[in-house]
Amino acid sequence: MFGPGDVPRQAVEGLRRVLDAEVRAGGPLAVKAVKARFRLVHWLVADGRPDEALAVLAELLDRQREALPAGADALLDTRLRVGDVRLLAGDARGAVDDFRAALAEVPDGAGPAASRKALAIRRRVAHALEAARDPAGSADAWDQLADALETAEPGKAAAARQHVQVQDVLLQTRLAHVRVPGWFFNRFHGTDRADFVAALADLHRRTGA
Numbered sequence: 001m002f003g004p005g006d007v008p009r010q011a012v013e014g015l016r017r018v019l020d021a022e023v024r025a026g027g028p029l030a031v032k033a034v035k036a037r038f039r040l041v042h043w044l045v046a047d048g049r050p051d052e053a054l055a056v057l058a059e060l061l062d063r064q065r066e067a068l069p070a071g072a073d074a075l076l077d078t079r080l081r082v083g084d085v086r087l088l089a090g091d092a093r094g095a096v097d098d099f100r101a102a103l104a105e106v107p108d109g110a111g112p113a114a115s116r117k118a119l120a121i122r123r124r125v126a127h128a129l130e131a132a133r134d135p136a137g138s139a140d141a142w143d144q145l146a147d148a149l150e151t152a153e154p155g156k157a158a159a160a161r162q163h164v165q166v167q168d169v170l171l172q173t174r175l176a177h178v179r180v181p182g183w184f185f186n187r188f189h190g191t192d193r194a195d196f197v198a199a200l201a202d203l204h205r206r207t208g209a
Helices: 003-027 031-046 052-065 073-088 092-105 112-133 136-151 154-176 180-208
Strands: none
Touching: 003 031, 031 052, 031 073, 031 154, 052 073, 073 092, 092 112, 112 136
């Protein structure tokens, strides 16, 4: 009998066997093999093993680099998954580097699809910088996204610029080392946090981020 906590471990063991079988059948870059690898990564993260998940993705990334041109959709997808896993593991700075590397590989002038992909990656960069507690870098990233949106999706540019203002305020607050009495913090923390979460959710909805 296995308990709920054993599910990720059992899934990992099963998916390793599936991955081996798919690689033998069609090669490491076969569609089914790649899908099995991504499922394995998912369950490794769920089992609290992000380092192993990153190793699985690194192996795929090496093979894709050998076989695919820079900027290929499959290669970019793997790069983004690496960044996502780093972010989940608490390595926000590493995620920023991965997302920026992916952004650098998006072909210039390759049409609307590439433009949408670049915008999505820019959002990832901005969010990762927020997670890294880098308000200055995040504000700059949101500003760059807003500039790109002016051309691609004008309706979302203004909301993205509001992100810049939020990050600027956070930066100035941290630079000023603002402090409040403990009783004041305890009294208003709950309502302030709820208001902030609601405002942030609305902002994300408006930007599509």
